[in-house]
Amino acid sequence: QLQLQESGPGLVKPSETLSLTCTVSGGSISSSSYYWGWIRQPPGKGLEWIGSIYYSGSTYYNPSLKSRVTISVDTSKNQFSLKLSSVTAADTAVYYCARHEAGMEMDVWGKGTTVTVSS
């Protein structure tokens, strides 16, 4: 059974770079036709798609975050990662990783990790 697990610092200082990793277990991140995505949810608010990476390495980003986001994949470790630069308090959220196909149906999710931006 495929499982995803987010990891990374829970506290990031303003203007610094947020870095998170999603570890995939129970399956290969190189499986064809799958995308691996990051989604966040600010406290008390709705879901926001951050971006996704295709198994081939192609990346797709939310236009509102594109200038600050980098998503990469490490097939040797069966992981994919998120970097969000120049963070502010507005980036405080629960960050989820998820698997999806071309229809954007996210069928496997990580449990989420809380990231707080504060000095």
Place this chain on the structure above:
Amino acid sequence: QSVLTQPPSVSAAPGQKVTISCSGSSSNIGNNYVSWYQQLPGTAPKLLIYENNKRPSGIPDRFSGSKSGTSATLGITGLQTGDEADYYCGTWDSSLSGVFGGGTKLTVL
């Protein structure tokens, strides 16, 4: 403000039926599949409906989805107190970005 528009809240009594709407445009819902997610308090979202009207294994047939033009609808019949949750629609946009609705809080009275 979300790209897809959902009502902030809906409510109904146990055993009744409720529908949740999701309105978009030709650049998203109109030309792409819609998915629906259920998020129970303090947990990650769970896929309920994909490709407009298909249910993943394990999702009861009390949950249904439909799409017409640039709008989609989630239906839940035989409401149970355990259905109280936030529900989100999601799809791709022509700008090759994912988009979600703002979420709808379901209260089972």
